[in-house]
Structures are given as structure tokens and as C-alpha cells.
Amino acid sequence: MRLLLVSCVLVLSACGQQMTTPDAGNPLFLCDSTAPALTLSGSVQADLFDKQCKSCHNSFDATNGDFSDAARTADSVTKASKYTLKRVEPNQLGKSAMWLKLNNTKGPNGENSGGVMPPGGMLPEASRKIIKDWICSGAK
Numbered sequence: 001m002r003l004l005l006v007s008c009v010l011v012l013s014a015c016g017q018q019m020t021t022p023d024a025g026n027p028l029f030l031c032d033s034t035a036p037a038l039t040l041s042g043s044v045q046a047d048l049f050d051k052q053c054k055s056c057h058n059s060f061d062a063t064n065g066d067f068s069d070a071a072r073t074a075d076s077v078t079k080a081s082k083y084t085l086k087r088v089e090p091n092q093l094g095k096s097a098m099w100l101k102l103n104n105t106k107g108p109n110g111e112n113s114g115g116v117m118p119p120g121g122m123l124p125e126a127s128r129k130i131i132k133d134w135i136c137s138g139a140k
């Protein structure tokens with residue numbers, strides 16, 4: 001009986017990872033009109049993708065997107081993700097698989113985006129804000 005209880009708890013906590021579906025009015029999905037306009041070549045590639053993503057997302061295995069330089073990132077993010085959404089939909093946080101993965105959440109209509117990115121766990125808020133401001137300024 002005890003073993004059964006323990007395994008139930010384990011299963012529940014594993015499923016708990018993505019159980020919530022925030023609604024479209026959730027601040028998580030709203031662009032801030034006063035935020036700075038950020039571009040890949042200006043800072044986002046060097047400050048974020050180079051440091052946090054390109055160790056895995058590079059030309060050795062581009063299946064999940066090659067984010068290893070500004071041109072490749074720009075090209076990769078326009079593509080459909082293997083989930084329901086595009087990797088990035090410019091100016092649309094709730095429709096960008098990348099944003100959902102960074103926040104370990106589903107989209108406003110329950111869109112699944114798989115597990116958190118980076119796989120080790122959510123980045124600090126300041127790093128996530130770089131991606132947010134970049135998506136919200138057209139993801140260029």
C-alpha cells in the first residue's frame with residue numbers, strides 16, 4: 001500500500017510539470033509597449049543564444065533549430081516547431097513555442113510545447129526578458 005502511494009505521488013509530480021493552461025489575458029503573453037527594441041545582431045545573439053542555447057542548438061544537429069549565429073537563428077525561428085506552433089511568431093508571445101518552453105507553460109489555448117528550455121531549468125527572469133523583448137520587437 002505504501003509503495004502504491006509513493007508511486008502515485010511520483011506520477012502526479014511528473015505530470016504536474018505542464019498542468020496549467022494560462023488564459024490569453026495572462027501578463028505572461030502580453031508585450032510591454034515601453035520595452036526596448038532588441039535585435040539578434042544588436043545584442044540578443046551574443047547575450048542570450050550564444051551563452052544559453054548554442055551548445056545544443058547548432059549545425060551539428062539542427063533538427064530542433066540552429067541558433068549558433070544571428071543569421072542561422074533568424075532562419076531557424078521562422079520555422080514550424082515540432083509542436084503545434086511556430087518556433088517564434090513575431091510579436092506574439094502566446095504563439096511562440098520558444099516563449100512557452102522558456103516559461104515551462106502551455107499556450108493560452110492549451111498549445112503544448114513540450115518541456116522547459118534550456119533542459120536544465122528555467123533561466124532567470126532577466127534572461128527570459130531578453131527573449132521577450134526581442135520577440136515583441138519583431139524577432140529580427
Ligand code: HEC
Pocket residue numbers: 048049052053054055056057063064065080081082083087097098101114115116117118119
Ligand atoms: C542541453 C541542450 C539544450 C540547450 C542548452 C537548449 N536546448 Fe532547446 N532543445 C534541446 C533538445 C534536445 C530539444 C528537443 C526536445 C524538445 O523539443 O524539448 C530542444 C528543443 C527546443 C525547441 C523546440 C524546437 C522545435 O522545432 O520544436 C526550442 C524552441 C528550443 N529548444 C529553444 C531553446 C532555447 C531558446 C534555448 C536557450 C535559452 C535552448 N533551447 C537551450 C536541447 C537544448
